[in-house]
Amino acid sequence: SRPAISVTARDPPVGHERSRRLTSVGCNSVEKKIYVNLNYTVPCVRLLNATHQIGCQSHLSGNVGVLHVLESEENLDWVLHSGLTPPYLVILESSLFTRYSEHTLKNGSSRVAGVAVVTPNANPSQGTSPHTSCPNENTGVYTENYDPTMARCNVTVWNPLGTGLSYEEFDFPIFAMKEDNDTQVIRQCYMDHNRAGNGSTPQYPLCAMQLYSHMSAVTDTATCMRRNNINFSLSPEMVCDPLSDFNVWASTRPLNNTAKGHKEGESVVLAAARLDSRSFFFDIAPGAESGVSGFVALLAAAHALRNATQEAPPPRNILYAFFHGETFDYIGSSRMVYDMEKNNFAVDLDNIHSVLEVGQVGLHAESRLWLHSDPVSRKNSSVNEESAASGLNVSVEEPGFSQPLPPSSFQRFLRARPIPGVVIEDHRSAFTNSFYESMYDNAEYLNISYPPDLTPDEQLEYVTDTAKALTEVATVVARTLYIQAGGAESRLGSINADPQMVTRILYGFLVRSNNSWFQQLIPSDLVSHLTDRPTNFYVGVAQQPGKPTLLVQYLLANLTGIVVSDTCFNNCVFVLLPQMYSYLWVQGAAPPNSTERVGFCMRSAARLSKALSPAFDLHEYTSKDYSTWTESRWKTIKGRIFLVASHELEMLTLGVGVGVLLTSLMLTYIMSSKADILFSSGREPANATY
Numbered sequence: 001s002r003p004a005i006s007v008t009a010r011d012p013p014v015g016h017e018r019s020r021r022l023t024s025v026g027c028n029s030v031e032k033k034i035y036v037n038l039n040y041t042v043p044c045v046r047l048l049n050a051t052h053q054i055g056c057q058s059h060l061s062g063n064v065g066v067l068h069v070l071e072s073e074e075n076l077d078w079v080l081h082s083g084l085t086p087p088y089l090v091i092l093e094s095s096l097f098t099r100y101s102e103h104t105l106k107n108g109s110s111r112v113a114g115v116a117v118v119t120p121n122a123n124p125s126q127g128t129s130p131h132t133s134c135p136n137e138n139t140g141v142y143t144e145n146y147d148p149t150m151a152r153c154n155v156t157v158w159n160p161l162g163t164g165l166s167y168e169e170f171d172f173p174i175f176a177m178k179e180d181n182d183t184q185v186i187r188q189c190y191m192d193h194n195r196a197g198n199g200s201t202p203q204y205p206l207c208a209m210q211l212y213s214h215m216s217a218v219t220d221t222a223t224c225m226r227r228n229n230i231n232f233s234l235s236p237e238m239v240c241d242p243l244s245d246f247n248v249w250a251s252t253r254p255l256n257n258t259a260k261g262h263k264e265g266e267s268v269v270l271a272a273a274r275l276d277s278r279s280f281f282f283d284i285a286p287g288a289e290s291g292v293s294g295f296v297a298l299l300a301a302a303h304a305l306r307n308a309t310q311e312a313p314p315p316r317n318i319l320y321a322f323f324h325g326e327t328f329d330y331i332g333s334s335r336m337v338y339d340m341e342k343n344n345f346a347v348d349l350d351n352i353h354s355v356l357e358v359g360q361v362g363l364h365a366e367s368r369l370w371l372h373s374d375p376v377s378r379k380n381s382s383v384n385e386e387s388a389a390s391g392l393n394v395s396v397e398e399p400g401f402s403q404p405l406p407p408s409s410f411q412r413f414l415r416a417r418p419i420p421g422v423v424i425e426d427h428r429s430a431f432t433n434s435f436y437e438s439m440y441d442n443a444e445y446l447n448i449s450y451p452p453d454l455t456p457d458e459q460l461e462y463v464t465d466t467a468k469a470l471t472e473v474a475t476v477v478a479r480t481l482y483i484q485a486g487g488a489e490s491r492l493g494s495i496n497a498d499p500q501m502v503t504r505i506l507y508g509f510l511v512r513s514n515n516s517w518f519q520q521l522i523p524s525d526l527v528s529h530l531t532d533r534p535t536n537f538y539v540g541v542a543q544q545p546g547k548p549t550l551l552v553q554y555l556l557a558n559l560t561g562i563v564v565s566d567t568c569f570n571n572c573v574f575v576l577l578p579q580m581y582s583y584l585w586v587q588g589a590a591p592p593n594s595t596e597r598v599g600f601c602m603r604s605a606a607r608l609s610k611a612l613s614p615a616f617d618l619h620e621y622t623s624k625d626y627s628t629w630t631e632s633r634w635k636t637i638k639g640r641i642f643l644v645a646s647h648e649l650e651m652l653t654l655g656v657g658v659g660v661l662l663t664s665l666m667l668t669y670i671m672s673s674k675a676d677i678l679f680s681s682g683r684e685p686a687n688a689t690y
């Protein structure tokens with residue numbers, strides 16, 4: 001299996017003592033070459049699709065360069081032209097990286113051995129997005145056949161700040177580093193050894209850095225899948241894996257999941273949101289607005305609908321679906337559509353009455369939601385959304401001009417057939433999200449902040465303004481779904497999302513998943529999945545459901561299901577109707593008079609379904625219809641700094657070494673050939689023995 005990067009990259013370092021020693025090392029003590037391993041290093045990795053490879057990589061033995069800390073525009077010239085000791089390993093702030101990376105650094109790659117980007121502790125004031133300006137432009141519904149005037153973001157460029165950096169190819173490693181002691185050590189090493197004062201040239205030994213991120217896969221997905229197969233017959237060494245995870249879904253009325261395909265008389269409203277996100281760097285993908293805002297609103301809406309759909313079930317079913325891998329050409333939704341077409345899902349496309357998708361709903365400044373629909377399919381049928389927002393602070397409007405749908409899972413359903421539907425967003429045309437699919441799309445960007453002296457448990461319960469705003473969105477979503485499912489308008493007043501729930505879920509995903517609430521909601525064997533950091537929503541290549549997937553599944557089960565502990569002991573055994581319900585055992589909370597947790601069994605309709613692109617089942621690695629993204633494998637991800645002697649000195653050392661070797665070889669030769677003379681005394685003549 002793929003080596004776990006976090007283990008390699010965040011292994012306990014060799015120690016602080018070493019870094020302290022390094023900074024006090026004398027200038028000419030070449031012998032005392034000390035390596036300082038870097039603690040927090042997140043690489044940019046190689047991904048491949050049908051036609052391209054993107055991302056970064058190092059040589060097999062790592063890339064070495066003389067450290068150069070880039071502080072302003074002026075000294076970029078040193079790296080690219082005037083510096084006398086290339087190649088350089090450039091350390092820079094992320095704002096400078098965005099500005100230089102594409103043209104200057106990339107083109108100067110003969111003098112650039114690698115780049116380490118220091119990520120700031122606070123978000124920049126200027127918006128920026130490393131994603132493309134027209135996300136998933138080739139795999140949505142707007143092809144030349146569907147409506148040529150709308151293809152390729154012709155009408156609206158959705159992500160105008162997108163630089164496309166995440167889709168570039170770099171032939172050197174690029175790592176992200178946190179502003180912390182490591183970067184302090186690096187800066188100090190640079191100051192002590194590499195800085196040219198007063199126009200003079202810095203003297204050897206110089207401080208150098210080595211980055212390892214060698215990637216096994218090259219060229220494109222077809223090539224690496226072929227190589228996987230060849231290698232597999234010899235030794236099971238794979239070079240790349242398809243991006244994949246699992247979708248999470250549930251329905252308000254349970255569906256027989258054993259009987260696949262069309263269900264007579266079943267009509268479902270599909271309520272969708274996407275789970276995943278990405279950024280330029282491998283495992284930093286907080287996706288606060290681009291993913292989390294939407295799926296948290298949908299989770300809270302599902303919770304708000306639990307009672308109403310039990311007490312006064314609307315005629316239609318509601319199917320909640322959380323799609324994974326949508327960032328990479330709609331992996332999750334295209335797979336569900338494919339499964340529905342192949343009678344491999346609990347319902348089929350004919351069972352779908354309509355679609356309501358929750359997109360980016362961070363609600364910047366103005367409390368307005370926009371209902372986007374597809375101008376082509378809208379001509380025939382529409383979704384009824386009036387009255388859902390009455391009595392709330394948010395208003396719901398339509399963009400009011402003919403505009404295609406923003407990038408959304410719904411597009412994959414439309415691609416299959418003209419199902420009516422809407423996508424709820426907080427923007428009328430282009431995204432208001434100024435950090436789309438970047439590492440800054442985080443809790444800070446959504447203004448999630450807490451009074452300074454709260455304990456983690458108090459923060460968990462503290463209702464932030466963001467949570468209040470998102471609660472209103474969730475209420476609108478819940479009521480719209482209820483009406484869409486044919487429910488009575490008279491009940492709408494009783495459908496309200498719970499701000500407490502919303503604030504907890506936001507805290508759990510964007511601040512700290514290792515909190516007392518999430519701990520109760522999952523089984524004990526998943527506790528290791530909880531962390532004190534924001535969740536990473538990059539889809540990955542796991543054969544097993546990833547952390548966000550499992551958390552969403554258990555949350556959805558908790559928010560829509562019921563507790564059935566009395567029939568279970570320490571596990572969900574003796575279950576009724578397993579075709580209809582899924583049963584999950586969770587560890588629960590400890591009662592006040594005890595430290596032992598009291599677990600329970602949840603019964604719900606929350607299930608997982610594969611989110612692997614159909615291209616890999618069909619072996620169509622050059623598919624134009626389905627996602628073909630794969631991730632390269634790698635062995636080592638690490639970074640370290642050390643002092644290097646000059647090239648001449650190294651050469652001299654080598655030369656002397658070679659000289660010594662040659663001399664000794666010669667001596668050996670002479671001695672052995674003249675051995676009879678040298679060692680003749682007291683010996684028989686050599687040829688007399690045989």
Ligand SMILES: *[C@@H]1O[C@H](CO)[C@@H](O)[C@H](O)[C@H]1NC(C)=O
Nearest residue numbers: 013015016019039040181182
């Ligand atoms: C590396 O990170 C760990 C955990 O945060 C910390 O304890 C350690 O001191 C760090 N080491 C360096 C060199 O920064």
Ligand SMILES: *[C@@H]1O[C@H](CO)[C@@H](O)[C@H](O)[C@H]1NC(C)=O
Nearest residue numbers: 049050051052054138167624
């Ligand atoms: C593969 O990715 C590259 C880079 O984003 C893109 O230009 C190209 O169109 C993609 N190929 C396909 C078949 O989608």
Ligand SMILES: *[C@@H]1O[C@H](CO)[C@@H](O)[C@H](O)[C@H]1NC(C)=O
Nearest residue numbers: 015016020039180181182184
């Ligand atoms: C960073 O260095 C400071 C002072 O040198 C020290 O107090 C602190 O514990 C270090 N932090 C980590 C994470 O090692």
Ligand SMILES: *[C@@H]1O[C@H](CO)[C@@H](O)[C@H](O)[C@H]1NC(C)=O
Nearest residue numbers: 191195196197198199200201
């Ligand atoms: C640069 O020159 C000034 C005066 O000539 C001197 O005081 C200073 O120490 C020099 N700095 C370095 C880094 O050599």
Ligand SMILES: *[C@@H]1O[C@H](CO)[C@@H](O)[C@H](O)[C@H]1NC(C)=O
Nearest residue numbers: 256257258259260577579580
């Ligand atoms: C679910 O479907 C399976 C296969 O069609 C069938 O055998 C089973 O009886 C169904 N279960 C229920 C509860 O309808």
Ligand SMILES: *[C@@H]1O[C@H](CO)[C@@H](O)[C@H](O)[C@H]1NC(C)=O
Nearest residue numbers: 376377378379380417418419
């Ligand atoms: C709209 O309906 C007409 C007639 O029912 C049908 O021919 C056409 O394909 C439909 N268009 C779309 C986009 O659904």
Ligand SMILES: *[C@@H]1O[C@H](CO)[C@@H](O)[C@H](O)[C@H]1NC(C)=O
Nearest residue numbers: 362363364365445446447466
């Ligand atoms: C966060 O606060 C700033 C300033 O108060 C505001 O401009 C911005 O729109 C807010 N963002 C969100 C997501 O509420």
Ligand SMILES: *[C@@H]1O[C@H](CO)[C@@H](O)[C@H](O)[C@H]1NC(C)=O
Nearest residue numbers: 514515516527528530531532
């Ligand atoms: C999670 O928090 C608990 C305390 O609530 C702590 O004991 C545990 O070590 C933490 N787990 C991780 C992975 O940080």
Ligand SMILES: *[C@@H]1O[C@H](CO)[C@@H](O)[C@H](O)[C@H]1NC(C)=O
Nearest residue numbers: 517520557558561562563602
């Ligand atoms: C959901 O979790 C809470 C604990 O926060 C628990 O009290 C409740 O019983 C759970 N409900 C279900 C259906 O699991």
Ligand SMILES: *[C@@H]1O[C@H](CO)[C@@H](O)[C@H](O)[C@H]1NC(C)=O
Nearest residue numbers: 590591592593594595596598
């Ligand atoms: C804890 O309290 C509950 C009721 O409050 C009681 O049923 C249970 O026996 C107590 N457990 C212990 C270990 O005292």
